[in-house]
Amino acid sequence: MSTEFTVAELWAAGLLHTDGDARISPRAVFVPADEQGALRPITIRAGAVIEAFAVVHGGTTVGGHARVEAHVVLGKPELGYAVGRTYPGAGADTAIGDGAVLRTGVVVYAGVILGAGVLVGHHTVLRSAVSIGASSQIGHHLTVERAVRIGKEVRCSPGSHITSSTVIADRVFLGSGVRTINDKTLTWRDPDRNPVLVPPRFEAGAKVGTGCVVLGGITVGAAATVGAGSLITRDIPAGALAYGHPARVHGQVTT
Structure with missing residues (x-):
């Protein structure tokens, strides 16, 4: 059902709202209709940059001075079966905050909200309804599953998997290759x-x-630190220093 538009075609159709000094490559692609045929406008604010071969779906707003690098996909509707539910390809409002940077190859699904100054690394996938607070950095080659909530000033290092509906509060640091699990029954x-x-x-x-x-x-408590390579099978109290396989508390974090 989706039809690709160039920037000129989108503008002519009245589906592009943009400030005059936004820079949009003529080789960027726009898809205003979702799989159900619903049309949504696309908004690009002052100073934003959309590079060549980026694909921007209907309902997306790109904030002022944000940068969308080549081959980024924005606002993609979910289509098909995934964990107990079939997604019909419906679009949704997708917001990229002022000054955010999306590196080459990032895929952002419909309904994602990124705060001001968020940086998303190369080839990271943000699934539907993810939210990320201002000034957070999400490294390259991450998968962030549906409805994950990430706070402000968070650092998620490369190569990690953040499972569906995980909550990551402000100023959390996750090292590279962290794996999270939300299914205890393997269903x-x-x-x-x-x-x-x-x-x-x-x-x-x-x-x-x-x-x-x-x-x-599992809950990892406020200001707790867990050492590299640990298997976290039980809650870690606030302020605790823990490590091991399984992780056990070995003291308190000192500042």
Whole structure:
């Protein structure tokens, strides 16, 4: 159902709202209709840059002085089956905050909200309804699943997987290659039951080292630190220093 437009065609159709000093490559592609045929306008604010071969779907707003590099996909509707639900390809409002930077190859699904100054690294995927607070940095080659909530000034290092509905509070640091789990029963496509997903939670200022695995339902408390390579099978109290396989508390974080 989707039809691709050039910037000139989108403008002629009245579906592009842009400030005069936005820079949009003539080789950028715009898809205002979702898979159900619903048309949504696209808005690009002053000073924003849209590079060649970026694909921007209907309902997307790109904030002032934001940069969308080559081959980025913005506002893509979800289509098909995933974990107990079939997605019909419906579009949704997608917002890229002022001064945000999306590096080459980023894929942003419909309904994502990025705050001001967010940086998203090369080839990272942000699934539907993810929200990321201002000044957070999301490294390259991450997968951030549906409805994840990430706060302000968060650092997620490269190569990690953030499972659906995980909550990452302000100023959390996650090292590279962190794996999170939200399914304790390994149910994926059982016709007799839907999976019960219980995501982990990282409270404000928590730090989790490279290569950690975080099981479903775990809370890593505020300002806690977990050493690299740990398997986190139980809650980590606020301010605790923990490490190991499984991770155990070995003291308190000192400043």
